[in-house]
């Protein structure tokens with residue numbers, strides 16, 4: 548299979564380029580290096596240093612014999628994706644190339660505009676490019692479990708649900724209630740996919756993925772192959788952030804009561820799930836939803852697990868609740884359905900409890916490097932701006 552991976556320089560994109568190559572697929576990666584440069588320009592950095600894209604590709608060639616093509620380009624550039632898809636004629640396109648930080652999207656007007664424009668223009672350009680070449684090309688679109696929010700009902704894994712409103716029944720789009728401009732950009736992506744599937748028969752898997760944690764996959768076996776690992780208040784996701792806090796000896800900082808509950812999965816399991824979805828595509832013209840996570844935990848439970856894992860490695864760890872900068876429920880019902888991945892044979896390989904130790908071990912050699920950035924960890928970006 549030939550796969551174009553948009554966002555191939557990112558936390559998930561690089562390991563997926565490696566995994567698909569290991570499975571014998573041909574990979575063309577695209578990235579405009581937005582995350583790399585924006586994280587550095589904001590005064591932070593990947594906890595684990597990552598070589599430039601060309602060096603990582605060279606390392607993948609030398610270590611694994613993989614031949615990954617890479618193009619540095621912005622996918623929103625008019626005509627770019629159309630020409631690329633026309634030239635490469637891929638079987639599938641994976642779309643990771645979006646501004647993916649919720650706090651970044653809440654910093655101010657410019658960041659809100661950038662998030663919406665970058666993410667939605669990229670989505671439209673990709674759909675139009677695929678439509679013009681061959682609508683049966685499978686688009687694997689990365690959304691987020693955050694599109695649903697935390698409703699007081701079971702979250703179905705389906706684009707539509709039956710609802711009774713004012714005594715009348717109809718099929719409606721599965722309700723969404725996102726928690727940031729970033730998450731709303733993903734909701735709008737979903738609406739665009741649903742609409743374009745109806746009018747143009749595009750073929751797509753819309754993945755609602757929970758937060759991913761981890762440093763390793765089966766292919767990341769040398770430091771020259773590492774993927775980025777963000778930990779600051781803007782770019783770091785919660786598990787990765789807690790592991791870094793444990794390593795540098797500052798308290799783990801759950802936001803608010805820490806009862807916020809989400810579905811999580813390891814980097815390895817994310818790669819496994821994505822590969823399964825690519826190798827088992829929908830029928831031409833089908834749009835399907837995949838809820839993607841392996842374990843459900845509250846933030847407080849994760850803090851306790853990171854503390855236990857770090858203490859087992861001889862580190863001293865404390866937990867100190869901080870004021871929640873976000874507007875979100877801190878205690879709530881959470882029960883999402885997950886059936887597509889298990890129906891394809893997906894079996895999670897890593898449990899968070901075990902994976903945390905290996906993450907902390909991978910981070911320990913960079914303790915001094917990370918300590919220089921300790922001032923960027925505590926939350927500064929607030930959802931509600933005070934006047």
Ligand SMILES: NC(=O)c1ccc[n+]([C@@H]2O[C@H](COP(=O)([O-])OP(=O)(O)OC[C@H]3O[C@@H](n4cnc5c(N)ncnc54)[C@H](O)[C@@H]3O)[C@@H](O)[C@H]2O)c1
Nearest residue numbers: 554556557558559579580581582621622644645647758759
């Ligand atoms: N990491 C997670 O926990 C997680 C969870 C759920 C969903 N997601 C989604 O998965 C996708 C990948 O996430 P990630 O963690 O790897 O993020 P990332 O920021 O590390 O990777 C995204 C990549 O896309 C690139 N990019 C952004 N806009 C682009 C554009 N216009 N043209 C070309 N390249 C562009 C960035 O430079 C970056 O390298 C994102 O869409 C994110 O929203 C991630």
